[in-house]
Amino acid sequence: MKKHSIEYKKFLFYCGILMLLSELWKQFCLTYIVNHGTYSWWHFPFQLCSIPMYICLAFPVIPSEHACRLMLTFLMDFGLLGGIFTFFDTTGMYYPYFPLTVHSFAWHILLILIGIYAGRTGKADTSFKGFAQSAGIFLSCCLLATLFNLIFHPLGRINMFYISPYYQMGQIVFRKIARIWGNTAGILCYLIAILVGAGLLHLIWKQVLKQSLNTPSP
Numbered sequence: 001m002k003k004h005s006i007e008y009k010k011f012l013f014y015c016g017i018l019m020l021l022s023e024l025w026k027q028f029c030l031t032y033i034v035n036h037g038t039y040s041w042w043h044f045p046f047q048l049c050s051i052p053m054y055i056c057l058a059f060p061v062i063p064s065e066h067a068c069r070l071m072l073t074f075l076m077d078f079g080l081l082g083g084i085f086t087f088f089d090t091t092g093m094y095y096p097y098f099p100l101t102v103h104s105f106a107w108h109i110l111l112i113l114i115g116i117y118a119g120r121t122g123k124a125d126t127s128f129k130g131f132a133q134s135a136g137i138f139l140s141c142c143l144l145a146t147l148f149n150l151i152f153h154p155l156g157r158i159n160m161f162y163i164s165p166y167y168q169m170g171q172i173v174f175r176k177i178a179r180i181w182g183n184t185a186g187i188l189c190y191l192i193a194i195l196v197g198a199g200l201l202h203l204i205w206k207q208v209l210k211q212s213l214n215t216p217s218p
Helices: 004-036 051-061 065-088 098-120 128-152 174-181 182-215
Strands: none
Touching: 004 051, 004 098, 004 174, 051 065, 051 098, 065 098, 065 128, 098 182, 128 182, 174 182
């Protein structure tokens, strides 16, 4: 294995460790400072913006270079998208305990940096197949999120990926669609928009990396 391959895996793994430690701190603060000892299932760490943490932590044990390329593709498409578009509606990033607000903004900035880093490694798959496979990971996570929403609903308020059938769509733009055409339509439009947005980022990355390869060195 080449040295630069080891370096990017180590860097992303360290990012994953940082995210994990900060997530454990967040869960502690939410449970014992904000909610006075009651666990908040609403903040269970399985949103689109949580998935990069698990991917980064997995890099040391990912068995093949192909799988690593796929994870990098997901980070530069869906991870980057999640980090960017959170800043279009920051209402969910504010907490009654100010350090948690700081954590929320820092987390999503880190997602953007990780997504850019993943793309700049030059090891992600910029082909259509690469995007289709990363979209498959996203849809698999949506399925798992739906299972969490259904299984853990009796325990408290939970809305992973914001696609729970028990709650009205609250995401900006899509909540209007949900009010007009129903919650299912709002959820479907939301998921399609994520796929389209990630697809556009994928095309941008393809062009950027193609140009960088064709640019002669000084």
